[in-house]
Amino acid sequence: MLIGKRAEMVGFFLIVILVLAVSVLFDLAIARFSGSRMTGYVVSLLSTLLGLPLVIIFVSEATDIFHILVALGFGLMWWFIYLNVAQAVESSLRIRMLLEISDNGGTLPLEQLKTIYSDDKLIRLRLNRLTQGGAVVRENDRWYLRSAKLRTAAHFFTSLKRSMLGKGSQFEVR
């Protein structure tokens, strides 16, 4: 009885891991062959979201909705962790600096690093990306925000930061 329950639990986690592994492979294959990161992320999310309940129903023959919900909770959390790791590896400023030092043989003069990654260059590049994407418009040498999604995200993170840290920005002096 106890062994049966243990085996069922091991099977449960194996299914979650296998479905997630397939989703990650989909993402990597799409990224490599189509060059579209967003498509890869969406396909991997959908394959986790739809694949997990289907595999659980057909393989472990579970009809308990709570069994499926808990498995989905695990699947989505682990997918989110994968997404964050992938995005950090692909676009994090810290990772890029590490790669820059690595490309130079493991050491790099600090001044050279600061020239490559200056605040001015970084902020203007991000602002240009926002302008090109239509989230920001430039009129009469002034920039205006046009994206409602970014406005909502800014409100959300600022409220969360204020409620937890008592300040609205990392650079705000209390």
Add this chain to the structure above:
Amino acid sequence: MYETAFYLLLLALPLGVILHIFVARLTQGRRIYLSAFLTLNFALVVLLFIQNIVSHDNFPQMLIVAALFMESFVVVYCLVLVGVVNDSPTLAIVKALMKSEPDGLSEPQLEDFIITHPFVSSRLEALDATGDVIFDNGLAALTARSKFFTTVISIYRQVIRVDRETG
């Protein structure tokens, strides 16, 4: 078993998050990741204790599922916290644009913003604090750990053929 675990986690997750918001506020964000780990697990332990008094059915199995679920949630929660604690350059620009409304952000205001938001220095300090880079005699050097990570990351980037931009 999964039904009990589901309802237990449904209570433990919001309870742990609310508790952590209070703790983070009280400690002004000091050791925020450690306090997240402790408060979320504390919420789970309290509820598991109450649940164990009520029923002993499948308790060891439920304990494993609930504990693994909570530790996964702690990782997810800490990843969200990274975005809360550290300002993302894009989000900071959006906030500056919102602050400049309705007149819009002018070039001198943008220059002021750049001076008051030293993202590059803050990231360099973070790399130093985590021990990923050593700064010595004006040189930035990778440590054995970061050398290993950059090798793994380079392989991953080659697999997905991602191009590097400096910003």
